[in-house]
Amino acid sequence: MTLLILWRHGQTEWNAAHRIQGQTDTPLSAVGVSQAKESAPRLAALNPTVLVASNLNRASTTAAALAEVSGLSPAYDPRLRERGFGDWEGHTHAEVTERWPESFARWRRGEEVNDAGVEEIDAVAKRMVAALQEVTAAAGPDAVIVAATHGAAARFATVALLGWPMSLAPSLGALHNCHATHLRHDAVRGWTLEAHNAA
Structure with missing residues (x-):
């Protein structure tokens, strides 16, 4: 059986400040490294x-840490990038709440935003799945x-x-920095969840 590990990148300064990153190319903080x-x-x-990685700096730098100790050479795929958050990127949660209160409330409930250039959930899922199925x-x-x-992409x-x-997505707890979701795949059962937020 194939084991697929979706490993979230280390912490950035924007993570620590509760600032929405999306596809803004922020680096890891010292804590994240x-x-x-x-x-x-x-x-x-x-x-x-x-070893594959999003081509955003925070993910590629995280992958480099594993490459160093495993000897693997990472491949980079832009389809593994974070959900695009459009006009929200660079703003804190409090700022988004103030400027887009209804849209932010929908986002918190796991619903589509349909505003501010935020990427649709289905689009994120489709590009991620396509990339991961190709690799598998x-x-x-x-x-x-x-x-x-x-x-969010994971x-x-x-x-x-x-x-x-996809309505069940909010019930899957947020993936912490440098934690992972483990999925198994076999030809009979398909994909199964083995672990979530594994340290």
């Missing part, structure tokens, strides 16, 4: 065979794939791969 270096050996112990197919059976990606990919209705 430390998180990546601490979690990489634990992932390396799972003997990964494939190319890796072959019994592969261990690590995908360094982003919180959540929607998880729900889509499991075949759950």
